[in-house]
Every structure is written in C-alpha cells, then in structure tokens.
Amino acid sequence: MADVVLGAGVIGLHTAYYLAKTGRKVIVVDQNSADNNCSFGNAGYLSPSHFIPLATPGIVWQGLKWMLDNTSPFYIKPRLDGALMKWGYHFYKSANHKKVTENAPHLYNLLLLSRNLSIDLHRDLDTNYPFYTDGCLMLCTNNESVKHETDLAMLAKKDFGLDIPLLSNKELKEMDPLISQNVLGAAYYPIDCHLHPGQMMSILKDYLVKMGVQFYFNEKNISFEKKDHKISKIIGENISVNPENIIIAAGSWSGQVAASLGIDLPLQAGKGYSYTYKNQEKNIKYPAILVDHRVAMTPLGTDLRVGGTMEVAGLDLSISQNRIPPIINAANYYYDELSLYLPKPTEIWSGLRPLSPDGLPYIGKTKRFDNLFFGCGHAMIGISAAAATGLLLSQLISGQKTEIPVSAFDVNRF
Numbered sequence: 001m002a003d004v005v006l007g008a009g010v011i012g013l014h015t016a017y018y019l020a021k022t023g024r025k026v027i028v029v030d031q032n033s034a035d036n037n038c039s040f041g042n043a044g045y046l047s048p049s050h051f052i053p054l055a056t057p058g059i060v061w062q063g064l065k066w067m068l069d070n071t072s073p074f075y076i077k078p079r080l081d082g083a084l085m086k087w088g089y090h091f092y093k094s095a096n097h098k099k100v101t102e103n104a105p106h107l108y109n110l111l112l113l114s115r116n117l118s119i120d121l122h123r124d125l126d127t128n129y130p131f132y133t134d135g136c137l138m139l140c141t142n143n144e145s146v147k148h149e150t151d152l153a154m155l156a157k158k159d160f161g162l163d164i165p166l167l168s169n170k171e172l173k174e175m176d177p178l179i180s181q182n183v184l185g186a187a188y189y190p191i192d193c194h195l196h197p198g199q200m201m202s203i204l205k206d207y208l209v210k211m212g213v214q215f216y217f218n219e220k221n222i223s224f225e226k227k228d229h230k231i232s233k234i235i236g237e238n239i240s241v242n243p244e245n246i247i248i249a250a251g252s253w254s255g256q257v258a259a260s261l262g263i264d265l266p267l268q269a270g271k272g273y274s275y276t277y278k279n280q281e282k283n284i285k286y287p288a289i290l291v292d293h294r295v296a297m298t299p300l301g302t303d304l305r306v307g308g309t310m311e312v313a314g315l316d317l318s319i320s321q322n323r324i325p326p327i328i329n330a331a332n333y334y335y336d337e338l339s340l341y342l343p344k345p346t347e348i349w350s351g352l353r354p355l356s357p358d359g360l361p362y363i364g365k366t367k368r369f370d371n372l373f374f375g376c377g378h379a380m381i382g383i384s385a386a387a388a389t390g391l392l393l394s395q396l397i398s399g400q401k402t403e404i405p406v407s408a409f410d411v412n413r414f
C-alpha cells in the first residue's frame with residue numbers, strides 16, 4: 001500500500017521526499033500540472049527571521065484602514081461567507097501580544113530546522129540549483145519601523161540567541177551601493193538563505209521520480225471512499241488507490257478538500273504578486289524586505305524578483321492592476337538607481353498563500369480519520385518551512401519521535 005500526497009506544491013514534494021527516504025511507497029496526485037502553483041513565483045526566501053506570524057497586534061486596525069485603500073499591501077475583501085467569518089474571528093483572536101509571544105518560538109524552531117534540512121537536501125540532490133546564504137535585509141524608511149525592527153532584533157537575540165546587526169544607511173551603502181538615501185536603516189539577518197523556487201521545485205520533482213515516487217497530474221475530480229474511520233479509497237480519472245495514509249498538501253485549496261471530508265479547517269487564500277526582471281545590468285546584492293511597504297526583493301543571479309501584497313479575496317488568481325504600481329514604486333524608492341519599469345499586467349505572476357488564522361501551519365493528523373494527515377497553511381513561509389514539515393509528517397506517519405514538538409501545529413486546534 002502507498003501513502004498518497006494530495007498536492008504537488010513545495011509542501012507536497014518535500015513530504016513525498018521524506019516519506020520516500022524512509023523506504024515508503026509514495027504517490028503524489030495534483031489537480032493541475034503543478035508547474036506554476038504558489039510554490040513557483042514566490043520570493044524564494046528560506047527565512048528563520050520570519051518567526052512573527054501575520055496576525056500581530058495592530059494588524060486588525062491597520063487592515064481595516066487599508067480596506068479603504070485599493071492600493072494597500074494588505075486587504076481583506078468583505079464577503080458574506082461563513083468560512084471567511086470564522087477564519088476572521090480566529091485571526092482576530094490570535095492578533096494579540098500573548099498569542100504572538102506563544103507562537104513565535106514554535107515558528108522559529110520549525111524555520112530553523114527547515115533551513116538546516118534544506119541545506120542537507122540541496123547537498124543530497126544529484127542535480128543542483130543555486131542556494132544562496134547571504135542573509136536578508138529588513139530595510140526601513142521611517143523611525144517607527146526602525147524601532148520595530150530594533151525591538152524584533154533584540155527579541156531574536158534574547159529568545160533565540162540570534163545576532164542581528166542593526167545597520168545605518170552608510171553601512172548599508174557599503175554592503176550594497178544601490179540602496180537609496182531614503183532608507184534610514186535595516187536589521188540584517190545573516191541566517192536567512194534564498195533560492196530560485198521554480199528551479200528547486202522542478203529539480204526536486206525529477207529527483208522524486210528517480211526515487212520511485214509516482215505522479216498523477218491534472219486529476220481534476222478526486223473523490224474519497226471512507227470506511228471505519230479511514231479513507232479507504234482515492235479515486236480519480238486515472239487513479240484508484242487504497243491508501244495507507246493520505247496527506248493533504250493542497251495549499252489554499254486544503255480547506256475545500258477538508259470540507260469535502262466533513263472536516264472544518266479554517267483556511268483562507270492570501271493572494272500575492274511577483275514580477276521577475278531578467279538580466280539586470282545592475283542588481284541588488286542581498287534579498288531585502290521593504291518593511292514599510294511589505295515588498296520583497298530577491299536577486300536570482302542576474303535576475304531580480306520583486307513581489308508583494310496580501311489580498312484575502314478567495315480562490316481567485318486574477319490580477320488587481322492597481323496593486324502593482326505601489327510594489328514597483330516601493331522598489332524604486334528603496335533602490336532609486338534601479339529605475340525599474342512597470343510590467344504589463346499580463347506579465348505579472350500571482351499565487352495564493354494558504355493562510356491559517358494564527359499564522360502557524362497545520363501539520364499532523366485529524367481526529368476524524370486514522371489515516372488522514374494535513375500539511376498546509378504555511379502562509380508566507382511555505383518555502384522556508386517545507387523541509388521541516390515534510391520530515392515531521394514522515395516521522396508522524398512512521399510512528400517515530402518528531403524532531404521538534406508538533407502540538408502547536410495541531411490540525412484540530414480551532
């Protein structure tokens with residue numbers, strides 16, 4: 001019997017990798033060709049620095065203010081939708097200091113484990129992709145965000161022992177002369193890494209095929225049979241399997257799949273955009289988060305990827321054109337010598353981040369079925385946390401002790 005992973009995004013592929021590594025038979029099934037899901041066009045950061053969840057104190061009121069602004073970086077489209085309201089309720093309940101303080105160490109442990117596993121995995125693969133260990137800059141253009149980043153750096157030092165240099169504009173310009181005078185300062189996370197996510201995804205997929213993992217793509221209408229607290233069969237157009245275990249790694253669609261099995265899993269999609277400038281004559285030297293504008297910039301060899309926005313607007317990949325100029329304008333404000341052009345709307349990539357309400361992913365087994373696991377809800381850290389998620393799921397499935405405690409990621413917590 002095989003373990004069936006539903007979803008060939010970054011979480012599904014890493015889960016398949018760790019399961020196959022322990023000698024298990026693995027099948028991956030995707031409803032699409034899975035060559036342009038959310039795991040492809042993202043910023044490619046592997047960031048232990050992302051230990052603060054999206055739901056932070058202040059975000060609710062900031063979000064309400066931003067709802068009136070159709071160019072804002074964070075937007076929840078108001079809808080009369082029970083699932084959104086339930087998610088919104090839990091998001092609101094999680095957006096406080098106590099919860100953030102509770103959740104940050106769990107996120108950090110997951111992210112640190114994942115960074116180290118990703119380095120090992122990169123070494124294990126027989127074909128390679130560039131893996132950069134240059135760290136990441138959190139660039140600030142006002143005093144408030146400098147203070148916020150300073151506080152975070154102190155917290156990272158106190159709680160996780162991380163040394164985060166705080167840099168002035170002059171020091172930043174020594175690291176990367178393209179950084180503009182508009183930047184007041186930055187926190188620098190040397191521990192962060194980055195890669196080209198699309199390259200990594202296709203190389204990992206090919207490697208899984210060599211490991212014996214079977215793939216079924218474009219299986220649009222997967223259905224399930226249930227028997228005695230188990231999923232006894234998975235049926236698609238080209239597949240009919242009695243799974244030993246099934247792992248739902250269907251990204252932003254995982255809530256829908258859960259609902260089809262009678263499971264209530266609060267999850268919303270957070271749409272983001274990116275554009276990749278090819279063969280830049282001048283390129284930035286370090287990945288950088290433009291803190292005040294919530295934009296991410298990633299140097300990928302001679303290419304430069306710029307991305308941002310978080311639109312909670314359902315399972316909709318359409319491009320909201322008014323949200324693109326603020327992303328590019330921000331990039332030009334922080335790096336004024338780049339003079340980036342505004343791309344055509346048809347050239348923009350969009351992806352749906354799977355958002356749990358509290359910013360912690362779902363990793364583990366449901367109460368409802370004995371052989372049903374979830375690996376989803378990774379929001380802004382799918383690339384950063386994929387390896388650890390895959391390892392933890394494979395350990396849970398094989399009945400081994402998990403590398404780090406997983407109770408915070410409990411699928412049944414809401």
Ligand SMILES: Cc1cc2nc3c(=O)[nH]c(=O)nc-3n(C[C@H](O)[C@H](O)[C@H](O)COP(=O)(O)OP(=O)(O)OC[C@H]3O[C@@H](n4cnc5c(N)ncnc54)[C@H](O)[C@@H]3O)c2cc1C
Pocket residue numbers: 006007008009010011012029030031032034037038039040041042043044045046047222249250251252253254257270271272273274296307308350351352353354375376377378379380381382383384385
């Ligand atoms: C602009 C932007 C920048 C980002 N930057 C970063 C970053 O720098 N670092 C980082 O860690 N994260 C980043 N993220 C987030 C990251 O991309 C996601 O967390 C991650 O890709 C989610 O992976 P996933 O495997 O859960 O989902 P996906 O990649 O969406 O994969 C899910 C797969 O499941 C399939 N599927 C859905 N429903 C079914 C079904 N019923 N049956 C079978 N298959 C199904 C889909 O077709 C899809 O292929 C960014 C996201 C965006 C939008």
